[in-house]
Amino acid sequence: MRTPPSDGARRLGRTTTRRAAEAVVRAIIHVCGWLAIVILAAIAIFLAWNSVRAFGEAGLGTMLSGTAWYPTSDPGKFGMLPLILGSLFVTGVALAVSVPVGVAAAVFISEFSGPGVKDVMKSIIEFMAAVPSVVYGLIGVAVVIPLVKDVFALNSGMTALTGGIVLGVMSLPTVISISEDALHAVPFDLRQGSAALGNTRWQTTFKVTVPAAGSGIFAAVMLGLGRAIGETMAVLMLTGNAAVMPTTVLESVRTMTGTIAAEMGEVVQGGLHYSVLFAVGLVLFAITFTINLAADLVLERQRKRWRR
């Protein structure tokens, strides 16, 4: 005769299996967590390793301070300053477009729109993020280049401004979504408290909710900035790519990303120019890494504030 397992034994059996499963899952999750860090470190090491020749032969200081980018001349001139400034100019314009529009849109969606409108708008913004950058580039070529040329009476519409406007539009989804999340995370008690003190809805929004979500909105802006500085295809099509030291946004600029994308295919692999392109990548990586880190620290500060 079989004796049915006692209740206690059955419970113990289940717990053991569950524990084993938990251990496996925990191990997998640990590995995944570390994997992201390993990949990031591997990218940095890979870039640095391939840049060694550039550091040795062209010199990091010379490259960072050089103002002439003629990589295919003999000997090549690898001054990165026009490229760094080009990226900064385009990104600056992009921020000037995406921050006011993006934050205002987030405030509207979070604070003033009804539930139906809110859902529709959020879907549309998600769709904006899904449009390939080459499509934004094509629209820029067809619409923004002629517009900038006519409005500013320039001899060419391929400028930092053109690229920046399109990049600003492209980084809108990032800015809007994250700002909206930050506003949404502001505890409802704050709004009610403000209303109880006799503030109108506008006063509540601009004096209480937006300042309370301030660091989250800042993080949104930083991530939008990261998106803009890393974008390649659209700027390659729109900014004219002349490696001049820009003085205004109405000049043509060459960005770091555009330079890497345009030149990598044709260079002698393993050559000096190839290595210099990796060095450009390393500079870009350092910039975006710093931006993302800053955004993360700020977000963390906000999380801590509401946890209290």
Next chain:
Amino acid sequence: MDLRKFVAPALAALLLAGTMALAGCSAEEPASEAEPTAEGAAEELEGSITVQGSDTLLNVATAWSESFMDENPGVDISVQGGGSGTGIAALINGTVDFANSSRGIKDEEIAEAEGKGMDIVEHSVAIDGIAVVVNPANGVSNLSLDELGRIFRGEVTNWKDVGGADAEIVLLSRDSSSGTYEYFKEAVVGEDFEYAASAKLLPSNQAIAGEVTANEAGIGYIGLGYITPDVKVVAVDDVVATVETAADGTYPISRYLYMYSDGEPEGVMAAYLDWILGAEGQQLVEDEGFVPLP
């Protein structure tokens, strides 16, 4: 990168249809013994060839491979773009049989290949005529090579100095990595000089043609195959860029396009190269807007 990549399959399909139609009509071909009907043809080619490199050559290389595979069902040819440097690196790494290149191989690359015991052989497969184009509204219709050099070096910055209207010249160049950029620098700007820093570097021939169409003060250079009715071709030293003037050498701005192999090609590779250099291959060169070898 190059938008032409997206058009390439469509063009290749069109060409395939075209060559099929031609094959149906043409009466006598030297290779008529190798008609598809001759099942037991004595020397049916078999094998596979991999080709990688220049985006400039991508369309014509695809057209070659399609036609050649059509005639020789036993042969499998794969063609990839990616750029001249990518192709030559792949050849040196032994991953492809032929590298397409729109520039001559560099000393650095030869040294690397020799280090691996390779003997890189250069084959000129087509000529690329490079036309200087301006907006149709521009009054200038002829420039000397010297004037062009001064324009692209940034020494002449206004159209009125070369017989045009009073407007600042907008320089449009291919990107610094392109073989065309380097060739134009050698042929026009001058080895020891640089392009004017204000020159806008555009990623493709179409981008230059598009901007010249839209900008009355623009001047740029594009491959003969990319000339559209919306741009005006400027004669250089009184010679207008056409397939004929580029082929006979009277037009001063034209260059060779190359395929590289490790050692002299043998077997199916030799047959493919001979076919490319023969009448059919060179006809495709012309169909794609390049200049056949004389």
